[in-house]
Amino acid sequence: GAVVSQHPSRVICKSGTSVKIECRSLDFQATTMFWYRQFPKQSLMLMATSNEGSKATYEQGVEKDKFLINHASLTLSTLTVTSAHPEDSSFYICSAISEGAYSNQPQHFGDGTRLSIL
Amino acid sequence: SQKIEQNSEALNIQEGKTATLTCNYTNYSPAYLQWYRQDPGRGPVFLLLIRENEKEKRKERLKVTFDTTLKQSLFHITASQPADSATYLCALDQVDSSYKLIFGSGTRLLVRP
Numbered sequence A: 001g002a003v004v005s006q007h008p009s010r011v012i013c014k015s016g017t018s019v020k021i022e023c024r025s026l027d028f029q030a031t032t033m034f035w036y037r038q039f040p041k042q043s044l045m046l047m048a049t050s051n052e053g054s055k056a057t058y059e060q061g062v063e064k065d066k067f068l069i070n071h072a073s074l075t076l077s078t079l080t081v082t083s084a085h086p087e088d089s090s091f092y093i094c095s096a097i098s099e100g101a102y103s104n105q106p107q108h109f110g111d112g113t114r115l116s117i118l
Numbered sequence B: 001s002q003k004i005e006q007n008s009e010a011l012n013i014q015e016g017k018t019a020t021l022t023c024n025y026t027n028y029s030p031a032y033l034q035w036y037r038q039d040p041g042r043g044p045v046f047l048l049l050i051r052e053n054e055k056e057k058r059k060e061r062l063k064v065t066f067d068t069t070l071k072q073s074l075f076h077i078t079a080s081q082p083a084d085s086a087t088y089l090c091a092l093d094q095v096d097s098s099y100k101l102i103f104g105s106g107t108r109l110l111v112r113p
Helices: none
Strands: A004-007 A010-013 A019-025 A032-038 A045-051 A067-073 A076-081 A090-097 A113-117 B004-006 B011-014 B019-025 B032-038 B045-051 B056-059 B062-067 B072-077 B086-094 B097-103 B107-112
Touching: A004 A090, A010 A019, A019 A032, A019 A090, A019 A113, A032 A067, A032 A076, A045 A067, A045 B097, A076 A090, B004 B086, B011 B019, B019 B086, B019 B107, B032 B062, B032 B072, B045 B056, B045 B062, B072 B086
Parallel strands: A010 A113, B011 B107
Antiparallel strands: A004 A019, A019 A076, A032 A045, A032 A090, A067 A076, A090 A113, B004 B019, B019 B072, B032 B045, B032 B086, B056 B062, B062 B072, B086 B097, B086 B107
């Protein structure tokens, strides 16, 4: 149980392109999803918290107009990297928690999206 | 701000031995601490959670300890196998949110057959 699917797994595109990444909880309802980015050999850095039906909460230093997040249903959140540039190249990972946001819950992660901007 | 320190050097051990990985934090004591496994090019997979009032937690060949005085957690894998080779991340709850996590950079474990 608690499977999270992330799509696509890999994207290579030209600078200036906007890229949409989907994160789906397959067998549970996820009221809260998280978006992280990870550089090689570094820790996961939380970008934003996505709650179903409301605006995402962004971490300090993350541009909300650059990284658009939509959480339209209890099983789907999307991250759109707008007008992507080479410095946006990274490994983007989503996670979800079930049964509402409270403490002591493990997060269930997707398998990430490798974004490469040429 | 909270900092999490995990040994950046890979831990290289012989199959069958016990692997011990360390997670130290510098600031406030978290309400709970989690350990995850991450394979190359994959998302992390949850392994164990330990609360601040628990000293030890076990799951099959895995054991986690939590010492709030030392501000340290130890993660043990007994009877290690080559399939245990991966990067292991520790994560703490953030002070301003009990469900948001801060992750360490992880320690890579290599188990030689």
